[in-house]
Amino acid sequence: VNKYQFTCGSGKLDTTIEKAGQGWRVTIGQSVYEVEALSDGLFALTGGDRRLFVAGVKHKGIYYVDLGRVQLELTEASDAASIGVADEQHRVKDKVFAPMPGRVVKIMVSVGDLVTERQQLVIVEAMKMENPVLAPAAGKVKAIHFAQGDQVDTESPLVELEL
Amino acid sequence: MMSQLFKKILVANRSEIAVRVMRACKSLGIPTVAVYSEADAHSKHRLIADQSVLIGPPSPRESYLNIEKIISAAKQTGCDALHPGYGFLAENPLLPKACKEAGIVFVGPGAEAMGLLGNKVESRVKMADAGVPLIPGMKGSSTDIAQFEKAAKSTGYPVIIKAAAGGGGKGMRIVRDQSQLADALGAARREALNAFGDDTVYLEKYLSDPRHIEFQVLADQHGHCIHLFERECSIQRRHQKIIEETPSTALNAELRARMGVDAVKVAQAAGYTNAGTVEFLLDKSGTYYFLEMNTRIQVEHPITEMVTGVDLVVEQIKVAAGLPLGDRLKNLSQRGHAIECRMYAEDGENNFMPSIGTIVHYSEPEGPGVRVDSGIMSGMEIGIHYDPIMAKLIVHAPDRTTAITKMTDALEQFKILGVKTSRRFMIEALNHPEFIAGRTYTSFIDDHMSSREAGSDEYQALAAAVASVMAVSPLRASSRSGGLRKTLVTPWDSIGAWQIGDAIGE
Numbered sequence: 001v002n003k004y005q006f007t008c009g010s011g012k013l014d015t016t017i018e019k020a021g022q023g024w025r026v027t028i029g030q031s032v033y034e035v036e037a038l039s040d041g042l043f044a045l046t047g048g049d050r051r052l053f054v055a056g057v058k059h060k061g062i063y064y065v066d067l068g069r070v071q072l073e074l075t076e077a078s079d080a081a082s083i084g085v086a087d088e089q090h091r092v093k094d095k096v097f098a099p100m101p102g103r104v105v106k107i108m109v110s111v112g113d114l115v116t117e118r119q120q121l122v123i124v125e126a127m128k129m130e131n132p133v134l135a136p137a138a139g140k141v142k143a144i145h146f147a148q149g150d151q152v153d154t155e156s157p158l159v160e161l162e163l
Numbered sequence: 164m165m166s167q168l169f170k171k172i173l174v175a176n177r178s179e180i181a182v183r184v185m186r187a188c189k190s191l192g193i194p195t196v197a198v199y200s201e202a203d204a205h206s207k208h209r210l211i212a213d214q215s216v217l218i219g220p221p222s223p224r225e226s227y228l229n230i231e232k233i234i235s236a237a238k239q240t241g242c243d244a245l246h247p248g249y250g251f252l253a254e255n256p257l258l259p260k261a262c263k264e265a266g267i268v269f270v271g272p273g274a275e276a277m278g279l280l281g282n283k284v285e286s287r288v289k290m291a292d293a294g295v296p297l298i299p300g301m302k303g304s305s306t307d308i309a310q311f312e313k314a315a316k317s318t319g320y321p322v323i324i325k326a327a328a329g330g331g332g333k334g335m336r337i338v339r340d341q342s343q344l345a346d347a348l349g350a351a352r353r354e355a356l357n358a359f360g361d362d363t364v365y366l367e368k369y370l371s372d373p374r375h376i377e378f379q380v381l382a383d384q385h386g387h388c389i390h391l392f393e394r395e396c397s398i399q400r401r402h403q404k405i406i407e408e409t410p411s412t413a414l415n416a417e418l419r420a421r422m423g424v425d426a427v428k429v430a431q432a433a434g435y436t437n438a439g440t441v442e443f444l445l446d447k448s449g450t451y452y453f454l455e456m457n458t459r460i461q462v463e464h465p466i467t468e469m470v471t472g473v474d475l476v477v478e479q480i481k482v483a484a485g486l487p488l489g490d491r492l493k494n495l496s497q498r499g500h501a502i503e504c505r506m507y508a509e510d511g512e513n514n515f516m517p518s519i520g521t522i523v524h525y526s527e528p529e530g531p532g533v534r535v536d537s538g539i540m541s542g543m544e545i546g547i548h549y550d551p552i553m554a555k556l557i558v559h560a561p562d563r564t565t566a567i568t569k570m571t572d573a574l575e576q577f578k579i580l581g582v583k584t585s586r587r588f589m590i591e592a593l594n595h596p597e598f599i600a601g602r603t604y605t606s607f608i609d610d611h612m613s614s615r616e617a618g619s620d621e622y623q624a625l626a627a628a629v630a631s632v633m634a635v636s637p638l639r640a641s642s643r644s645g646g647l648r649k650t651l652v653t654p655w656d657s658i659g660a661w662q663i664g665d666a667i668g669e
Contacts, residue, residue, distance in 0.1 A: 002635050006627045011620065013627040017635050024635065026628040033628035037636065041524045041580075043629050055578035056629045057523040063633060064523055065626040068575030070587050072626040076634055100519050101547050105353060126547045127517040129333075129401070130354060 005077040006063070093136040095157035102126030104150045109159070113141045121159050124152060139163040168484040169193050169244040169268065173237040174212065175258070176248030177227060178538030179554055180460070181208035184246045187476035196240045198233055200226035202548050207540050214240055221548045227251045230261050237267050244268040244483060246476075250550060253459040254281050270483040272458050276435045280456045284327045284365055286433070290453050293432035295425050298444065298452045300367025308345060311366050315344065318368040324348060326355035327363040332402030334358060337369055372604040373444040374413050375399065376451065378426035379467045381478055382436045383488045390423040390441075391471050392497050394463055397603040398592060400515050406589060407463040408502045409470055412563070412601030413445060422451055429456055438464075438479045444605075462505065462555065465536060469501035469559035500566040501559045504574060504589045508551040511585030517551050518583035520544075528576030532559040532569065535577075545582050553579065563601070567593050591615060 001018045016027045023036035023044075034046040043054045055066040063074040102124040109121050120132040121141075139161035146152055172188050173196040174181045185195045185208070197212030202221035209215045216236035219226035226232070228251055237245055245267050247253040256278040259269040271277070280286050284304050291297055301314040304327055315322045315338065324347055326334030334355030336347035348364065356362040375396045382388035395411035396404040414422070426441035433456065440461050442454040464475050473492065482488070509515045525541040537554035539545070545553065558573055560566035574590050592598055597611050604610075 002631075004627075004631050004634050006630055008623045008626060011623050013623060015627050015631040017631040024632050026631045028624045028627055031624055033625070035628055035632045037632055040526065042526065043632065045625060045629055047625065047628070052625065053576070054625070054629050055524045055526060055580055056633050057580050058630075058633050058637065059521070059523040059581065063626075063630040064580040065629050066524070066578040066580055067622055067625055069590060070622050071580065071583070072622060074626055074630045076630070099516055106350075125357065127549065127551050129517060130350065131516055 006074045007077070008072055008074045094139065094142075094161045094163050096121060096133060096136060096159040096161065097154055097156075098122075098124045098133060098152045098158055099131065099154070100124070100126045101151070101153045102131070104146050104148055104152055104158075105130060107144060107146075107148055109141050109144070111141050111144060115139060115141060115161070122146075124158075133158060135161065137161070137163055167192055168480055168486075169242075171196060171213075171240065171242045172244045172246055172270070172480070173198065173233070173240065173242040173267075174208070174246050174248065175227070175233045176246075176251055176253070177203055177206060177208050177549065179536050179552060180248040180250075180462070180538070182211050182538055183536050184248060184460075184476055185211045187474060187480065188246075190474070191477060191480060193480070196236065196242055198227070198236050200548075202544075202546055205543060207538055207543070216240060221546070223251065223548065227549075230255075230258055233258075234261050234265050234267070237262075238265060242267060244270055244480070246270040246479070247459065249459045249462060254457070256281065268483050270437065270479050272435050272437050272439065276433045277458045280433050280435070280439075280458050282327055283325060283329065283455055284363070286455065289432060290429060293428055295429055295432070295453045296451065298367045298370065298454070301365045304363045304365045308348060311344060311348060312341060314366050315341065318366075321369040321371070322366050323369040324351045324364050324366050326351065326359060326361070327365055328359035328361040329355060329364075332399075334362075334364060335402050370444050370446055370452070372606045373397075373446050374411070374603065375404070375442065375454075375605055376411055376413065376422065376445045377440050377442040377457075377461075378423055379461075379464070379475070380426050380430045380435070380439050380441060381475070381482065381488060381492065382430050382439070383482050384436050384485055385487045387488045388427050388430050388435070389488060389492055389495075390426045391467050391473060391475075391495060393419060393422065394440075394461075394466055395603065396463060397605050398598075398607050399605055400585075400608050404463060405505050405507070405585060406502065406592060407466055408500065408563070408566070409466045410497050410500065412603070418449060418451075425451075425453070429453060437482050438475055462552070463503050465534060465555065465557040466501035466503045469532075469534070469557060470497045470499055471495050472498070499559055499561045500563045501557060502566050502570045502593075503555055503557045504570060504586075504593075505552060506554045506556060506577065506579065506584050506586065508545045508553055508582040509585055510583040511588030512583070515585065517547075518545070519547055520582040522553075522579060523581035524578060525580075526576075526578045527554075528556065528573040530569070530573065530576075533573050534558070539579075553582075553584075564599075567599065588612070588615075 006013045026033045036044045045052045061079045105125045106123040115135045117138045118134045122133045123130045142162045143160040171194045174184045188195045194213045197209045197215040198218045199209045218232040252258045256274040259274040262269040321339045324336045336351045338347045352362040379391040394409045396407040398406035429441045440457040443451045445451045508518045522543045527535045534557040539553045558569045
């Protein structure tokens with residue numbers, strides 16, 4: 001019997017897993033699931049009277065799981081410490097990052113401006129589309145680190161806010 | 164047995180459409196040549212082709228948009244025909260012109276018809292003369308904002324700004340009142356310049372809640388032109404289609420016949436040859452307006468193929484080789500119902516923001532009447548350089564209700580991990596009561612899909628159950644999925660494990 005703790009978005013899930021016949025029995029709270037690992041990253045998941053075909057792959061410390069209707073990304077507690085720094089940075093609301101590498105085509109705010117949550121700050125062009133970068137929270141623009149026309153990556157903040 | 168139509172065809176494109184065109188060539192017994200950029204060294208289209216030529220760095224301007232390099236690749240490999248796919252150079256009249264000069268047959272319309280129809284401003288004038296109904300708007304273009312303000316006032320807000328060279332929603336902005344006009348004009352010009360190298364834009368009345376109905380046409384070099392019925396493409400985000408179907412629930416036989424006649428009229432007025440698409444907007448009163456003609460094979464062409472049984476890319480090649488449309492295309496009918504869903508690398512749960520990353524798992528759906536046109540494989544990188552379309556899923560069923568159910572199941576089977584997709588969004592759209600009722604307008608997504616429920620905790624538990632198995636038994640769970648290719652993929656990979664002489668005694 002093994003125990004794990006997964007984080008999925010804001011949710012934390014404690015699981016208990018043991019061998020059962022061809023596959024595994026996983027208990028989460030009151031629910032019991034039977035899981036069989038098939039080839040090529042596919043799993044058959046049975047819970048109650050429903051069976052789902054699920055795809056699952058662990059890549060760079062993240063568990064990618066496809067349940068048919070939804071896809072979720074999970075991290076496991078003992079892996080969490082080693083997950084990339086960039087991901088952690090994105091959770092800090094006073095630093096705003098580009099969602100993907102691209103080119104700054106328009107800056108819509110100036111230092112000192114008061115902005116509201118989800119207000120457009122910058123437009124980054126990537127994949128031939130203009131993608132607005134929104135304020136993650138209300139605040140005051142403290143610094144803008146790029147100019148129109150600059151190439152940006154996802155590692156350094158575009159805009160810093162004072163919350 | 165027909166003699167081979169061409170010696171060898173170069174496909175001047177990438178990803179799923181390049182693969183699709185190569186499949187048609189293979190079915191005709193014609194060898195193919197791929198061109199690829201440095202970013203596409205591991206791409207599927209490069210591997211499917213019999214030969215491939217590296218044409219430059221990732222930037223489209225230095226590779227897939229570089230006519231000189233593409234023509235030189237065609238000459239170097241002995242190609243006598245070139246298929247442009249869609250996007251990139253497909254609607255640039257300089258490409259058919261360059262092909263002609265190089266003695267290579269262009270699989271598509273002539274440069275002149277393409278040039279006329281590619282300019283939305285000129286084609287509006289031409290189609291008005293031909294008696295095709297048009298959306299009210301500016302007669303020509305202008306660089307003077309006052310002209311735009313004047314035109315907007317006379318047609319009334321809301322208005323839409325479009326790129327003269329436009330398509331695919333790029334360089335397009337809806338303007339609801341005068342205060343937004345200047346900003347929208349600037350953004351549309353920037354996007355148009357970037358996408359098409361031309362910042363000419365014009366303005367027309369924005370029709371609220373129309374349906375987008377287009378007709379597939381096919382014209383040979385002997386004066387024959389037919390239509391292959393409609394496709395309804397009203398479900399769009401950012402003015403880009405995401406779900407298409409045929410037949411449309413909005414057309415009856417009489418309206419279909421009238422629009423079909425006008426579609427053929429548009430193609431003939433432009434002196435068009437090969438496959439093309441005439442787009443109309445249809446309002447709630449049943450009045451339709453000519454929008455534009457697309458002078459290429461469309462992304463959504465497979466749904467027409469499913470209901471008519473015609474391979475449009477094969478027909479493109481036959482027409483380009485000079486064959487007449489002939490008896491095989493007489494008495495076509497629409498059999499059953501087909502739907503297409505586009506799998507883009509984008510986040511359907513976050514404003515369709517493009518998503519980049521490595522495809523860590525890829526498995527396609529299966530079943531009768533299920534078709535996948537795909538440009539990707541497990542292990543591939545989805546980067547920032549190109550359009551984020553990865554694959555298209557098409558289903559064919561006897562009726563619309565069954566097609567919706569079948570598509571829902573097929574989407575659930577279609578697993579792409581590593582980048583985000585709009586799959587869940589599409590499943591919810593298809594199963595929305597308004598979609599099921601056939602009330603599909605271009606405002607569908609804004610009207611019905613703006614507030615959606617978040618994923619339930621039940622899903623998280625299911626995911627955690629599977630993740631637990633991956634954690635407890637990493638080798639067993641991923642030993643055969645760990646096929647993330649670190650090195651160059653070669654055609655030999657697809658052959659699988661084999662050993663000469665090993666089969667004896669089995």
